[in-house]
Every structure is written in C-alpha cells, then in structure tokens.
Amino acid sequence: MIDDLTEEQRAFADSVRRFAEAHLADGALERAHNPRFPFDVAQKLAAQGLLGIAFDEKDGGQGGTLMDSIIAIEQIAAVCPRSADVVQAGNFGPIRTFVEYASEEQKKRFLPDLLAGRSVISLGMSEPDAGSAVTELKTSARKDGDHYVINGTKIFGTHSPDASLFLIYLRFGPGVNGIGSVLVERGTPGFTIGKPSPFMSGEEWSQLYFEDCRIPAENLLLGEGGFKKQIAGFNVERLGNSSRSLALGRYAFELAKGHALVRKQFGRPLCEFQGLQWKFADMALKLESARLLLYRAARVTDGLPTAFDTALAKLACNQAGFEVANEAVQIMGGTGYSQEALAEYCMRRTRGWMIAGGSTEVLKNRVAEHIFEQRFDQRRVQARAAE
Numbered sequence: 359m360i361d362d363l364t365e366e367q368r369a370f371a372d373s374v375r376r377f378a379e380a381h382l383a384d385g386a387l388e389r390a391h392n393p394r395f396p397f398d399v400a401q402k403l404a405a406q407g408l409l410g411i412a413f414d415e416k417d418g419g420q421g422g423t424l425m426d427s428i429i430a431i432e433q434i435a436a437v438c439p440r441s442a443d444v445v446q447a448g449n450f451g452p453i454r455t456f457v458e459y460a461s462e463e464q465k466k467r468f469l470p471d472l473l474a475g476r477s478v479i480s481l482g483m484s485e486p487d488a489g490s491a492v493t494e495l496k497t498s499a500r501k502d503g504d505h506y507v508i509n510g511t512k513i514f515g516t517h518s519p520d521a522s523l524f525l526i527y528l529r530f531g532p533g534v535n536g537i538g539s540v541l542v543e544r545g546t547p548g549f550t551i552g553k554p555s556p557f558m559s560g561e562e563w564s565q566l567y568f569e570d571c572r573i574p575a576e577n578l579l580l581g582e583g584g585f586k587k588q589i590a591g592f593n594v595e596r597l598g599n600s601s602r603s604l605a606l607g608r609y610a611f612e613l614a615k616g617h618a619l620v621r622k623q624f625g626r627p628l629c630e631f632q633g634l635q636w637k638f639a640d641m642a643l644k645l646e647s648a649r650l651l652l653y654r655a656a657r658v659t660d661g662l663p664t665a666f667d668t669a670l671a672k673l674a675c676n677q678a679g680f681e682v683a684n685e686a687v688q689i690m691g692g693t694g695y696s697q698e699a700l701a702e703y704c705m706r707r708t709r710g711w712m713i714a715g716g717s718t719e720v721l722k723n724r725v726a727e728h729i730f731e732q733r734f735d736q737r738r739v740q741a742r743a744a745e
C-alpha cells in the first residue's frame with residue numbers, strides 16, 4: 359500500500375490501529391450483522407478521542423484535520439468495518455453540518471451527548487419525490503409565533519431508527535432559496551418515526567412523518583437561503599462516504615489475499631494461478647489510485663474540499679470499493695459468499711454508497727459541469743419555464 363502519510367499522521371494511524379485491534383477486533387463479525395447503532399463502540403471511540411476529530415477544541419473536538427478523520431476511518435475499518443460507521447457518524451455526517459452552523463446554545467444542548475457516543479444524529483434530506491432532485495423537497499416549515507410548524511415526510515435516513523436528533527432539510531418558501539434546515543428531537547409531538555426497514559446492506563432506516571409538528575424557533579439551524587451553504591459542507595460528508603467505501607474494499611482485498619495464500623486447489627495455492635494474480639493487480643490499481651484522489655480532496659489547508667475534487671474522489675472510491683469487494687467474493691468462492699466472512703458484507707455495504715450521498719451518475723454530472731465550466735440544469739426546459 360502507498361504510504362504517503364507524514365510522520366505525525368503515521369503515528370496517529372498506528373495508535374488508532376492498536377486501539378482497534380485491542381478493543382474492536384472481537385465481535386467484528388457480529389457487529390456487521392447487527393443493524394442497531396453500536397453505542398458501546400461509540401463510547402469507546404469517544405473515550406479514545408475519535409469523535410469530533412476535526413472539530414474545534416472549544417466545541418469539545420480534538421482540533422485535528424479532515425485527513426486525521428479519514429485516517430481514523432481507514433484504521434478502524436481495517437479491523438472492524440461496521441465500527442467505521444461510528445467514526446463517520448461522529449465526524450462526517452450531519453454532525454459536521456451541525457458543528458459548522460449551529461449556534462453556541464444549540465452546541466451546548468446537543469454536542470456533549472453526540473461527542474460522548476451517548477446519542478446519534480440522523481440526516482433527513484430525501485423524500486419520496488425528492489431523491490437526486492433534492493431541491494424538490496416538499497417538507498415545509500411555517501412560522502407561528504415563537505415556533506415552527508412542520509409538515510411532510512422523509513425517507514432513507516441513516517441511523518434514523520436509533521437517532522435522538524434529526525437534522526431536517528425543509529422549505530420555508532419556494533425555490534432553492536426557500537430551503538433551510540431545523541433540528542427535531544425524537545419524542546416531539548407530531549413527529550412519528552416509522553417501523554425500521556432494511557437496506558440490502560442490513561442497515562435499517564425509518565420513514566419520518568411530521569404532522570403539524572411544532573418545534574421551538576431556537577431549533578432553526580439555517581433559515582431560508584441556507585441550502586447552498588449546507589451543500590458545500592456536504593462535501594465533507596461525501597469524503598466520509600468515500601473513505602468507508604475504500605476502506606471496506608481494502609478490507610475485502612486483504613481477506614481475499616490471505617485466502618489466496620493458503621487455500622489450495624489442484625495442489626497449489628490460489629495465488630499461483632495467473633487468472634487470480636491479474637485480478638489482484640487490477641484491484642490494487644483501483645484501490646491505490648482512488649486513495650490518491652481521496653487524499654488530494656481531503657488535504658485542504660483551509661475551508662472545505664472543492665466540489666470537483668470531492669466528486670472525483672467519491673466516484674473513484676465508490677467504484678473501487680465495490681468492484682474490489684465484489685472480486686474478493688469471487689476469489690474466495692463459497693467462503694466469500696458466506697456470511698461467516700465479511701467479504702460479502704463489504705460488497706453489500708459498498709454497493710449502497712454508490713447511491714447514497716450523491717449517486718455516481720449525479721457526481722458525473724458534477725464533474726461534467728466542471729469540465730465544461732457551465733451548469734447543466736437537469737430539468738426539462740418546459741418545467742423550468744413553468745416555474
């Protein structure tokens with residue numbers, strides 16, 4: 359594996375790996391098949407300073423960098439793939455947007471539990487009629503005195519069955535500029551969390567229903583016009599998704615490599631068959647090239663990663679992660695396809711990240727816009743004219 363980390367980053371990577379081997383290696387298989395958020399792991403990671411790695415110390419974070427958070431995902435996933443979701447939840451997902459834009463009061467209310475691994479936050483962006491076209495979301499907020507009244511529904515939210523806080527994108531008025539976000543706590547009257555439904559990966563999501571749900575005005579995160587700001591912050595979320603894709607591809611690669619060294623057929627270890635050697639060469643090429651793009655996007659010295667670098671990194675990592683995990687299953691034969699090993703889990707998980715957080719097609723649209731230096735509106739001309 360290419361090691362282009364600085365000395366300090368290498369020392370950090372080694373310490374995270376030692377922690378993972380000591381505390382997360384046992385139970386890695388069971389964790390992967392348990393859809394519940396592993397709060398026990400979250401609390402261990404919190405105690406080790408692995409939640410809020412790149413957040414300011416004044417917010418309860420570690421004052422590290424985005425690269426440190428990526429290194430943490432790589433090292434934790436190398437030992438326990440499922441626990442990498444907890445690193446994501448405590449560093450990249452909606453918690454990152456929250457830290458970026460929340461008021462001091464909101465941070466005081468919610469961050470201590472989130473950063474201690476006692477609670478988890480879920481992002482509500484997607485709706486039944488607003489997926490890739492997320493700006494078509496209909497969930498609405500109406501001001502009523504010192505409250506907002508929310509109506510609408512959300513689907514597919516990661517950790518939604520376990521979350522106690524929800525970052526909900528909604529509309530205060532028409533158009534893209536009418537979109538902003540609020541924070542809704544579990545248990546708020548008018549807010550119902552549906553029965554958990556499984557994805558192919560085994561993860562579960564619950565549909566969220568808001569029926570005249572009243573939340574205090576101080577739960578506003580970003581009001582009208584907030585959407586564009588939040589979407590810039592979403593590039594960080596995408597790098598977390600990219601890192602996990604790549605890390606799970608790497609995990610499956612290492613499993614398959616170990617298997618090919620010891621499994622014998624026709625009197626020889628599998629690694630002696632050229633047909634399989636070439637698969638490994640292709641897999642290494644995919645992993646290493648995607649890693650370079652990921653690191654390039656993450657090594658921003660100030661501000662947020664750019665949309666172009668992020669789109670390329672996510673595309674490369676999503677494709678490499680899935681294709682490598684898929685090949686690992688093939689190389690390991692029946693063992694790879696069995697739920698007694700984690701190769702098939704890595705394949706199922708990496709498949710979902712080609713859809714979540716900006717599908718591969720939507721990212722390619724973004725890359726094309728960068729190439730041609732213009733925005734290509736995906737709506738039909740008639741629909742645009744009618745707006």
Ligand SMILES: Cc1cc2nc3c(=O)[nH]c(=O)nc-3n(C[C@H](O)[C@H](O)[C@H](O)COP(=O)(O)OP(=O)(O)OC[C@H]3O[C@@H](n4cnc5c(N)ncnc54)[C@H](O)[C@@H]3O)c2cc1C
Pocket residue numbers: 480481482483484485488489490491513514515516517557710711713714715716717718719720723736
């Ligand atoms: C594992 C997982 C976790 C998720 N977590 C969350 C979460 O935490 N919070 C949340 O709000 N949502 C979440 N989602 C939902 C995710 O954001 C949406 O699934 C995604 O935006 C795609 O929307 P859709 O499923 O409605 O597909 P659609 O938008 O209906 O797209 C269907 C297909 O058409 C393609 N397509 C659509 N438009 C174009 C276009 N203009 N050009 C080319 N191709 C196009 C898409 O790429 C896709 O292949 C998650 C999804 C998954 C799978």
